Amino acid sequence: MAGNYDYLKKITPESSNLIRGLQAVQAQEGYVSDESIVAVAGYFNTPVVETEGVLSFYAQFKRTKPGKYKICVCDGTACHIKGSTLILDWVSTELGIGNGETDAGGVFSLETVACLGCCSLAPVFSINGRVFGNLDRKSTIRILKEYRNK
Numbered sequence: 062m063a064g065n066y067d068y069l070k071k072i073t074p075e076s077s078n079l080i081r082g083l084q085a086v087q088a089q090e091g092y093v094s095d096e097s098i099v100a101v102a103g104y105f106n107t108p109v110v111e112t113e114g115v116l117s118f119y120a121q122f123k124r125t126k127p128g129k130y131k132i133c134v135c136d137g138t139a140c141h142i143k144g145s146t147l148i149l150d151w152v153s154t155e156l157g158i159g160n161g162e163t164d165a166g167g168v169f170s171l172e173t174v175a176c177l178g179c180c181s182l183a184p185v186f187s188i189n190g191r192v193f194g195n196l197d198r199k200s201t202i203r204i205l206k207e208y209r210n211k
């Protein structure tokens with residue numbers, strides 16, 4: 062196997078464990094690269110095409126490398142009511158990336174998530190797990206600029 066996939070060795074190399082293997086790769090790398098697909102397919106003795114099929118079927122798997130700063134815009138009910146769609150638009154416009162994308166420099170990635178557990182602060186997003194609440198356009202842009210200049 063190219064690369065270091067030693068962590069896969071904790072999983073029995075049977076095709077029925079393919080999804081567990083892909084989950085392990087994502088937990089380790091933050092996404093599933095083309096190289097990882099080949100490695101996992103080989104380890105679990107499953108054709109690459111079938112492995113890609115499993116990946117595309119399950120929305121939990123990410124195919125792009127996350128950015129240095131991972132922005133999660135909450136789209137739970139409370140945040141949705143308080144304008145999470147606008148927050149997503151503002152972040153998207155400011156960074157030039159859509160939902161599920163990473164910018165060309167690998168600095169920011171953007172995704173929507175379910176409730177982040179702090180609905181009283183709605184609308185919220187998190188950046189690498191740090192939550193920012195009561196967002197409006199001004200605070201959203203200010204926070205992004207702060208991270209861009211870090």
Ligand code: FES
Binds near residue numbers: 179181185
């Ligand atoms: S709905 Fe956004 S934090 Fe709960």
